Amino acid sequence: MDLEAVRTFVAVAETGRFQKAAADLAITQQAVSKRIAALERSLGVRLYTRAPRGAELTIDGQAFLPHARELLRVADRASASVRPGRRPLRVDVLASRSAQSNLMRGFHRAHPEIDLDVLMLFDIESAVAAIRSGTIDASFRAVAAPGRPLPEDIASVRVLDEPLQLLTGPAHALAGARSVTVAQLTGHRIWMPGIAPGTEWGAYYDDLVAEFGLTIEATGPNFGSDALLDTIADTPALATFMGEHTRLIWPAGHGLRRIPVTDPTPVYPHSLLWRRDNPHPALATLRAHLAAATGGHDAAGTWAPGWATSR
Template identity: 80%
Template sequence: MDLDTVRTFVAAADAGQFQEAAVELAITQQAVSKRIAALERTLGVRLFTRTPRGAALTIDGQAFLPHARELLRAAERAVASVRTGRRALRVDIIASRGAASGLMRDFHGAHPEVELDVLMLFDIESTITAIRSGSIDASFRAVTVPGRPLPEDIASVRVNDEPLELLTGPAHALAGARSVTLAQLTGHRIWMPGIVPGTEWAAYYDDLVAEFGLTIEATGPNFGSDALLDTIADTPALATFMGGQTRLVWPAGHGLRRIPITGPTPVYPHSLLWHRDNPHPALATLRTYLATVASHGAPGTWTPDWANPK
């Protein structure tokens, strides 16, 4: 199958107009029409119908579109298989201050010869799409969320358990504690405005609440970590959870307390995700490095059942 015709079909489907597809592909509208016609002859079906607003996919066109996208992704991976050594390793770390960022800094220190591009995507669906398309090589995520198993072409390995800590202001009832148990947190308000429904971290905290009867409030907009720290410092009734490997800096006057949690210690399970066919040589180097520093499954810790596949 001619990949130029497939690429033209996808461009026209996304644009909804042959003229816009022509502009995107830097060819004439007539060339777009000819390529679509050639693809329709190859498949033996109509892919588009003309509408007053442009071109709409037929039922056959809708059925063919996801396969067309996969054909283009396969072509990109084929090209990347002989060019991967010429570009940086692209890794998604979710947040610049989190545990994954620290792992990648340490990896860079151990392997300064590996050129890196560090990105921060939002949810696991976007991440998987990026991994499958080849736009990133790997990502640090929590898997597998119930009801959403990873696609068969996506591999994962658990590389790091990050212990949660309680973060309080100086006037909080638990501010003077050297450590707290999860049972002691019952009845206290844990404010976490960054929890977004449908994300893997939302699934994690839902299970934590269900298991230990905690009260986690996700109300209000998320104005970032600085605003969160300001609120926790000024509000005696509120505390929040913070990853023990998350780097934080706050004004000296805030008097914030980072308190270890025990009995058990809840840990957030970070896994590395990658495409099974990704040939980038530095990806193998990263996986080998992480295998040597991996830390997970320690006694006295808690993770959701879905983070511990049998």
């Protein structure tokens, strides 16, 4: 059913005259007549009769009028649901306790009037596909992993360099250190069961190993952060890396230590990705917030892989 014809029918019913409805709709009186005639043909009934006082609804027109008004209300609600700025901004973060999630919480505190949907996708291919299809508006990722350039319609900007820290149990040989250099980590077993081949964080740790000769093990199933923390607390021979802004909770009896890494400090490069033609106004607000809330990149004394980009 032609919604413009339905809208014209309701306008005539409310004004009582074809001429007045035409003026309200900013079309010609002839266009009003054509729309009403087309609607009558599609319904198979007469909706109006001409009278000295203007257009009068027939019995069928009176029966159709409340339904026509409801059709227009539903159409207006449907249009409003996808109008830029009317739906929530949908943003992908890697994990609920990650630095990316922390950035989004800061954005929400600064802009509580903006509705948000925060979700978690696994790999960069899924995130890019979701951005391109319009399923999400933006994603936080490390960009761009070797051999996987972003499509031309995807933009990115580096928003945060997150320092890595060493996490050890109380009996680890480095547990008492106030800080450790990268060179001091040589020969120590760093357990990272969450590393998945083909992911951008997998590429990051591959480059870290190649650059500094570290021993990073990804053996065994990944049972999640709780199992990782339990193992690190109970196994003196193992340590792990954790982002400085990652927020995890563990029992006080674990006695875990978070130790800064220096000379240089490895930083994980978080970037925001979005589709270049995305019109959602809150996306620009998010980008401006991140630009103001985060510091610079490639600071002296830090290391990031050569493929990390700040474009």
